[in-house]
Amino acid sequence: MTFIDLLGTVFAENREPALFSMVVWALWTRWNHLRAGENTGTLDHLLQQARDRLRDFLHHNTARIQPVGHPPTSWQPPGPSQYKINVDGVLFMSNSSAGLGVVIRNEHGQVMVSLSKRTPLPSIVIEVEALAARRGLELAVEMGFKNIVLESDSQVLITALWDNSYSLASFGHMVKDIQFIAYQLSSISYTHVRRQCNTLTRSLARRAKSVSQFQVWIKEVPPNSSSILRADIFGLL
Known part of the structure; x- marks a missing residue:
């Protein structure tokens, strides 16, 4: 075996x-x-x-989900000594691929690391979101971040991570991967947000269409995403 x-x-x-x-x-x-x-x-x-x-x-550690009826309308920073991972995925049907976007920020809204990655097109849409979440957690582990908030605009994914309903889901093997990686962290929580709170990672996911495999930026985002980052920071003032 x-x-x-x-x-x-x-x-x-x-x-x-x-x-x-x-x-x-x-x-x-x-x-x-x-x-x-x-x-x-x-x-x-x-x-x-x-x-x-x-x-x-x-x-x-307990996985928490943002109440569906009252999600925030703008990006919110994590708690003290925590790092928030925002993830998103988009489909590129024209070349049978998908883009993953990840950004990790600290309690002050400062970018620790961001990533754009292109990947083969999964069989179902939700798998793209799960792939982005898995890559986000992997990146957090690689960077040595231990207290994590994982945030996505996919309510299906966050619910599966929250209530352990992945066993019968078609993307269940990916949820298992995410939870396996989570065991390496000191703490983790899962939150669902509206899409307008996730525009920075969406821009990173779309950027993946123009990269061969992946790109990583340390303590910054690519220039074409800077205005979105500034808007997020302005929303905290």
């Missing part, structure tokens, strides 16, 4: 997938420490450490 087979069995048969994710992450971390010549604990204690970390994670 390959690791992919094992992973599929764990999730399909609901064999404590959250604990399994913690164990895999603990093994991966231990391996990296060993490669770096750092001190690590014994394997005898790894399972209990994974259980303790999962218990702490579940105690301190």
Whole structure:
């Protein structure tokens, strides 16, 4: 049995997938420490450490969804010491591809990193939104951000992430990927917003049509998105 087979069995048969994710992450971390010549604990204690970390994670973290009837009308910053990831996806039917847009900002509205990525056209529209969310969380992990608010204008995606209704969804495997990555964070919440609150990431997603694979900007956005960023900041004043 390959690791992919094992992973599929764990999730399909609901064999404590959250604990399994913690164990895999603990093994991966231990391996990296060993490669770096750092001190690590014994394997005898790894399972209990994974259980303790999962218990702490579940105690301190709950996924929250913005009430559907009262979403904000402009972009809002995250709480203190948090980073907000806004994500969006668009379809390019003419060349059978899709664009993903991601921007991560801090509590002051400052851009930490932004991304445009082109990807093959998924089979259904919601998969584009899920791909953008997954890439946004991956980027947060790569940058070392641990306290996250993931925000999207896709109510279907946010609801699936919020109430664990992904198991029977056609894009369920992508939701599982997102939640697997989320286990690597210290805290995460999910919020739904109106599309006008997500215009910056939409511009980044549209920009992906002109890139070969992806582009990343550190602490800035591309020039053609600067006016949208300024509008978001002005809306906070």
